[in-house]
Amino acid sequence: MWADALIRLHLDSSWSFGFDHAKTRFGQCDHAKRRITVSRYLAARAEDDEVHQVLLHEVAHAMVGVREGHGPVWKKRARELGYVGGRTHSSDAATDHARWRGVCPAGHEVIRFRRPSKPTSCAVCSPRFDRQFVMTWHDRRAAS
Ligand SMILES: [Zn+2]
Ligand SMILES: [Zn+2]
Structure with missing residues (x-):
């Protein structure tokens, strides 16, 4: 529900959301497929606000584009969305997010x-x- 609302608010209708079965990373933003996914496995084990944070993190990626990575443009956008996780990381591994x-x-x-x-x-x-x-x-x- 949040994911759809966030996508409608910040992205366009070419983007979609789904769950995936990953166990080693929490969220993913696939720029090629224009799809944001969250691990069903980890989402079931995390608190709501933590899942929300992961979504904000990924929506920020979708908004700024793949080239920005976790650079200053991404960071600024993520902050504007309400993302409070601070660190930069090289992958969206679950170990980085939580x-x-x-x-x-x-x-x-x-x-x-x-x-x-x-x-x-x-x-x-x-x-x-x-x-x-x-x-x-x-x-x-x-x-x-
Ligand atoms: Zn117990
Ligand atoms: Zn990321």
């Missing part, structure tokens, strides 16, 4: 841009904070 992976004792996974400042427990295991289900955070960039 750095932190939290795992609960039962093995549920979440992916976050920022490491939570307070202890967080697994929302699947318990709707409210429960020390038993505290997430362990892994720096996905250090892991790869």
